[in-house]
Amino acid sequence: QVQLVESGGGLVQAGGSLSLSCAASGRTFSRYAMGWFRQAPGKEREFVATISWSGGSTVYADSVKARFTISRDNAKNTVYLQMNRLKSEDTAVYYCAAAQATIGLRPQMYDYWGQGTQVTVSS
Numbered sequence: 001q002v003q004l005v006e007s008g009g010g011l012v013q014a015g016g017s018l019s020l021s022c023a024a025s026g027r028t029f030s031r032y033a034m035g036w037f038r039q040a041p042g043k044e045r046e047f048v049a050t051i052s053w054s055g056g057s058t059v060y061a062d063s064v065k066a067r068f069t070i071s072r073d074n075a076k077n078t079v080y081l082q083m084n085r086l087k088s089e090d091t092a093v094y095y096c097a098a099a100q101a102t103i104g105l106r107p108q109m110y111d112y113w114g115q116g117t118q119v120t121v122s123s
Contacts, residue, residue, distance in 0.1 A: 009117030020081040022096030030074040033103040038092035050103040088123040
């Protein structure tokens with residue numbers, strides 16, 4: 001069992017930056033691939049970024065590539081999402097998720113989810 005708690009969301013102006021964190025409970029955090037997803041009002045949950053258990057592999061959605069960076073610290077049981085050059089279309093609730101299998105782009109591939117943190121980008 002893995003419990004995930006996101007933090008770091010908030011209100012930021014377009015062009016600004018935010019850093020999200022996701023703290024995981026459990027001693028097996030390093031065995032999980034981790035992902036970030038987001039969901040805007042009236043839209044489906046969409047993939048943002050994912051990172052392998054070792055941190056050696058990352059994949060990003062085209063919409064955030066070169067602006068967002070996912071990273072992890074297995075010693076701290078934490079995964080991060082650094083978001084730069086934010087746009088109004090980045091406004092959403094951001095969720096972190098853990099997958100026992102390899103990294104994936106679909107929500108169905110993830111086994112555990114956090115409660116989400118709101119990110120609002122004003123234009």
